[in-house]
Amino acid sequence: MAKEIAIGKRAKISKAQQNMLIAVGVVSVVLGVAIALSVRLIQQIAFNAKVIAAEEKSIVQYSNVIKSIGVCESPKGAVYSEDELMKCDPNSIELSKIPGTLRANILEELAANEALNSVPKSASSNCMNPATGKNYTSDELDNIYDDASGAEGLTAASQLIKSCSALRVIPDALPAYKNEEALLASLNKLFLDSGWQPESLSPSGASDRIEVVEALPGLNALGVNLAVEADASITRTVLNNIERSIREFDIRDATIEWSGDNTLALTARAAAYYMDKMSFVESNTTITTEGK
Numbered sequence: 001m002a003k004e005i006a007i008g009k010r011a012k013i014s015k016a017q018q019n020m021l022i023a024v025g026v027v028s029v030v031l032g033v034a035i036a037l038s039v040r041l042i043q044q045i046a047f048n049a050k051v052i053a054a055e056e057k058s059i060v061q062y063s064n065v066i067k068s069i070g071v072c073e074s075p076k077g078a079v080y081s082e083d084e085l086m087k088c089d090p091n092s093i094e095l096s097k098i099p100g101t102l103r104a105n106i107l108e109e110l111a112a113n114e115a116l117n118s119v120p121k122s123a124s125s126n127c128m129n130p131a132t133g134k135n136y137t138s139d140e141l142d143n144i145y146d147d148a149s150g151a152e153g154l155t156a157a158s159q160l161i162k163s164c165s166a167l168r169v170i171p172d173a174l175p176a177y178k179n180e181e182a183l184l185a186s187l188n189k190l191f192l193d194s195g196w197q198p199e200s201l202s203p204s205g206a207s208d209r210i211e212v213v214e215a216l217p218g219l220n221a222l223g224v225n226l227a228v229e230a231d232a233s234i235t236r237t238v239l240n241n242i243e244r245s246i247r248e249f250d251i252r253d254a255t256i257e258w259s260g261d262n263t264l265a266l267t268a269r270a271a272a273y274y275m276d277k278m279s280f281v282e283s284n285t286t287i288t289t290e291g292k
Helices: 002-069 082-087 102-108 138-147 150-164 166-173 180-193 232-244
Strands: 219-231 250-258 263-275
Touching: 002 102, 138 150, 150 166, 180 219, 180 232, 219 232, 219 250, 232 263
Parallel strands: none
Antiparallel strands: 219 263, 250 263
16 A cells, blocks of 8 residues: 555655746746747847937938938038928029039139139120120139029029039030040040141040040040141141140140141140049948858
């Protein structure tokens, strides 16, 4: 009887131990799943925080670019709201509302630069002041812009400043794109102003082999062949006008020959320069969770 009681107790203890092991196992599994889910949730929260921070940084950078260029008036807050961007019209913004911006500096300071204005230019009917019969001065252009109102009026005034102020010299001196026809036309005008009619003009076809003297980002060279055979005084005049040209003609090699009838023949290979078109470069940022 005592033996049977002992066996029964041991059976109950064994059963209790089994139940305890099962309970511990279940709790361990639940705890492990809970820990794993907690770690995953923490990682997800941290990842979302990094994404939100990157988005806020991008918004700030875009807002700073818009504000510094002068596309829109300064935002009321730290960044532009969607409503402010929707209402923004660059053509209807007065320069007095975007002081210190790139656009304001170009249209106010650079457009009135005395050194650039000193470069002569053939009079254009669009740049003639009907009241004076002369080219618009920088002050007159400023007054036209100040008196303009509305998108159409401000756009017309801005275009007048770009075409008739010192700003016109910049694309003449260093164009923003490759244009062989315009290059040859400029060279032809220099020849005609020198009193010599060229028989033919052509690009050298060796632009890729012309090295840029100063390696500047975006600066490219365009080769051109020069050939002049005329009276010595005319040939010297051609060279002087090329030297005085607002657009750079960098003569790399040249051959000069005299003849008995006072004729001076010049054959040369030159390089003119142009810049790549400027544009904003957008960068992509990849955001990952830690450990990946």
